[in-house]
Amino acid sequence: MAGIRVVHYINQFFAGIGGEEKADTKPFKKDGAVGPGTALQSKFGNEMEVVGTVVCGDTYFNENLDEASKEVIDMIASFKPDMLIAGPAFNAGRYGVACGAVCAAVSEALNIPVITGMYEENPGADMYKKYAYMVKTGNSAATMRKAIPAISKLALKIGKGEAIGTPEEEGYMAKGIRVNKIYDKRGSARAVDMLIKKLNGEPFVTEYPMPVFDRVEPRPAVKDISKATIAIVTSGGIVPKGNPDHIESSSASKFGTYSLAGVLELNADSHETAHGGYDPVYANDDPDRVLPVDVLREMEKNGVIGKLHETYYATVGNGTSVANAKKYAHEIGTQLKEAGVDAVILTST
Amino acid sequence: MIKEIEDVVDVPCVHMCTIVPISLTVGANRIVPTVAIPHPLGNPNLSAKEEYALRKGLVEKALKALTTDVSEQTVF
Numbered sequence: 236m237a238g239i240r241v242v243h244y245i246n247q248f249f250a251g252i253g254g255e256e257k258a259d260t261k262p263f264k265k266d267g268a269v270g271p272g273t274a275l276q277s278k279f280g281n282e283m284e285v286v287g288t289v290v291c292g293d294t295y296f297n298e299n300l301d302e303a304s305k306e307v308i309d310m311i312a313s314f315k316p317d318m319l320i321a322g323p324a325f326n327a328g329r330y331g332v333a334c335g336a337v338c339a340a341v342s343e344a345l346n347i348p349v350i351t352g353m354y355e356e357n358p359g360a361d362m363y364k365k366y367a368y369m370v371k372t373g374n375s376a377a378t379m380r381k382a383i384p385a386i387s388k389l390a391l392k393i394g395k396g397e398a399i400g401t402p403e404e405e406g407y408m409a410k411g412i413r414v415n416k417i418y419d420k421r422g423s424a425r426a427v428d429m430l431i432k433k434l435n436g437e438p439f440v441t442e443y444p445m446p447v448f449d450r451v452e453p454r455p456a457v458k459d460i461s462k463a464t465i466a467i468v469t470s471g472g473i474v475p476k477g478n479p480d481h482i483e484s485s486s487a488s489k490f491g492t493y494s495l496a497g498v499l500e501l502n503a504d505s506h507e508t509a510h511g512g513y514d515p516v517y518a519n520d521d522p523d524r525v526l527p528v529d530v531l532r533e534m535e536k537n538g539v540i541g542k543l544h545e546t547y548y549a550t551v552g553n554g555t556s557v558a559n560a561k562k563y564a565h566e567i568g569t570q571l572k573e574a575g576v577d578a579v580i581l582t583s584t
Numbered sequence: 585m586i587k588e589i590e591d592v593v594d595v596p597c598v599h600m601c602t603i604v605p606i607s608l609t610v611g612a613n614r615i616v617p618t619v620a621i622p623h624p625l626g627n628p629n630l631s632a633k634e635e636y637a638l639r640k641g642l643v644e645k646a647l648k649a650l651t652t653d654v655s656e657q658t659v660f
Contacts, residue, residue, distance in 0.1 A: 255622075294621045297603050329621070332606060358606045451587040453613035454596045456653045465650075470585060471624070517623040523639065524626030530636070530643045540647065552585070564585040568592025578650045579593060580643075581586050583601040584621050 239283040239394045242314045243272040244307065244321040244337050246330045250290040255514040258329075260292030262303060264310040271379065275320060278387035283394050287314035293329035294513070296336070303333075304340045311341055318394055319345075321367075323352030323382045324359060326374040326554045328512075335363025342366055348393045352386045356557045360408060368393070369408040374486075374554065409444075463577035466544035468567060470552030470560075471518065471525040471584035472510030473501065482551055484511025490550035490563040492570070495543060500529035512553030513584050525582055544576050552583060586612040598649040600624060600642065604659055614649040615659045618642060 247253060247260045249270040268276045268285035276285045289310045296303040311319060319341045321334035331353045338349035343366075352370035353360055360369060368389060372382040385406050392399060402409040418425065425442070432439040457463045474482060480491045487509075498505070501522035508518040508525065523529045531543045548567045552560065571579060590597040590613065599612035602624050607615045618624035625639045649660045 258621075298620055300605070328606065329603070332603065358609055362605060362609050449587070450611050451591045451613065453654045453656070453658075454590055454594060456596055457650045460647050460651050463650075468585070468589065513622040515622070517626065517628050520628070521626060524623040524628075524635075527625045527639050527643050530640045533640075534643070534647075550585075560585050561588050564588035565592055567585075568589045571589070571593045576593065576595060578595050579589055579597040580646050580650075581589065581597060581599050582618075582624055583599065583607075584624055 240286045240315060240317045241275075241279070241283050241390070241394075242311045242316040242319050243268060243275065243285050243288045244311070244319065244334065245270055245272065245288060245290055246296075246324075246327075246333065247290060247292040248330075250288070252290070255294075255512070256516075258292045258294035258514060259298075260290070261295055262289060262291040262306045262310060264289045264313070271323070271383065272320075274379070274383045275387050275390070278384060279391065282391060283318070285320075286316065287311075291333065293327070293333055296333040297329045300336060304336055307337055308340050308344050311337075312345055316345070316347060318347055318390065319349045320386065320390060321349070321351040323370070323372045323379070323386060324354075324357060325372055325376055325378065325382075326354040326357050328358050328553075331357035331359025332362060333359070335359035335367065335369075338367035339363050350386060350390050350393065352382050355408065364408045365411045368399075368405075368410070371406055371408060374556075457578050460540055460578075461538055462541040464542040464544050464575070465531065465540050466547070466571050466574070466576040466579045467526055467528070467531065467582070468548045468579060469526050469582045470550055470555075471513075471582055472508040472551040472553075473506055473518065473522045473526045473547075473549050474509050476505055476507050478507070478509045482509045482549070484509055484551060485553040485555075487551040487553070487555050487559070487563075490548055490567060493547055493549065494545060495528060495547055496545050498528060499532050501526060509549075510551045510553055510584060512551075518584070525584060527582070541577070544571070544574060546570075546574070586610065596650050598646045598660075600646055608657055608659075611657070613654055613657055614652075615657070616642060616646045616649055617659065 324331040506522040
């Protein structure tokens with residue numbers, strides 16, 4: 236089975252180039268395995284070879300989705316691969332989106348199997364899981380030691396042309412493909428069995444899961460913005476200088492509630508970012524770049540808006556679980572509802 | 585967050601962010617695309633005056649989003 240050529244896609248961090256300050260690195264390629272690719276190679280033995288690695292900074296990729304995809308695909312194609320592996324991205328949002336987008340684009344352009352791995356709540360998972368085998372991983376790189384065997388096992392199976400089992404059997408996320416299967420019992424009998432289990436409060440597995448549409452009805456527009464009180468909320472981690480509530484730079488366990496009374500603008504002396512998922516230089520230099528207090532104050536003064544709500548809310552959206560984000564938003568929303576604001580602006584980095 | 589806030593406060597909400605596909609996946613109803621991940625509402629390469637004008641333009645767009653009725657996810 237030697238000679239199965241694998242190309243590996245990773246970000247600037249796993250390539251060892253640097254963290255957020257290097258997240259705008261443009262795509263480049265290297266022969267052979269780099270970083271987590273060397274761990275994959277050790278699992279592949281002589282059966283598959285990581286012939287090349289393509290690296291791209293997460294910020295560069297996400298800010299230039301179309302262009303970056305094209306550059307990355309050309310580099311991947313130059314290695315004449317039989318398979319692409321991307322990541323794993325764990326719960327890194329931009330990296331997950333990049334891995335998913337690269338997999339989807341390569342699958343379409345080169346028609347080869349594509350595999351990636353990430354945490355189920357990574358936004359890249361929902362966006363791209365139907366285009367790639369997406370192995371479920373833990374939410375941080377600390378789980379790399381579990382992710383690599385899972386990914387390499389599936390990759391070897393695919394590479395050797397072995398039959399791939401169900402998502403549950405193999406540990407990847409459902410791609411939404413229906414497969415014919417012959418059961419001993421006919422459908423009506425299985426349905427009755429399921430119903431009885433349900434009535435008895437026993438666990439059962441549906442054969443046809445319904446899609447979850449978790450949408451919120453858009454609320455009607457503000458009629459007269461010049462009389463409206465507008466609240467601002469950010470997941471970009473803008474906090475008063477010194478981060479008094481010690482909001483964590485990733486996986487934030489809380490949100491902060493801060494007064495804007497008498498604050499006409501944010502500056503390097505008054506505020507900073509607590510966010511650990513992007514290069515903080517620009518936000519620390521002028522926090523208005525994330526939370527536009529200066530502009531809203533001017534609009535308030537000139538009567539463009541009625542009022543800027545005197546309290547703002549901030550958390551760090553970096554590896555934050557969906558459940559926690561929802562919880563914080565619920566508490567923030569409850570306070571804003573009590574305050575009677577007319578509209579909300581949420582800024583994200 | 586944006587969805588939950590819109591649902592709880594029961595007023596229009598606008599999401600200002602750079603990676604629009606994520607906002608669409610998350611389910612924001614009103615979306616205003618911004619400049620860059622580390623500085624969504626600014627651009628350090630511009631002069632202070634130009635940068636302020638850029639930010640003002642984006643906030644004006646957000647106000648337009650808040651004053652526009654939408655029936656589905658809309659990118660302004």
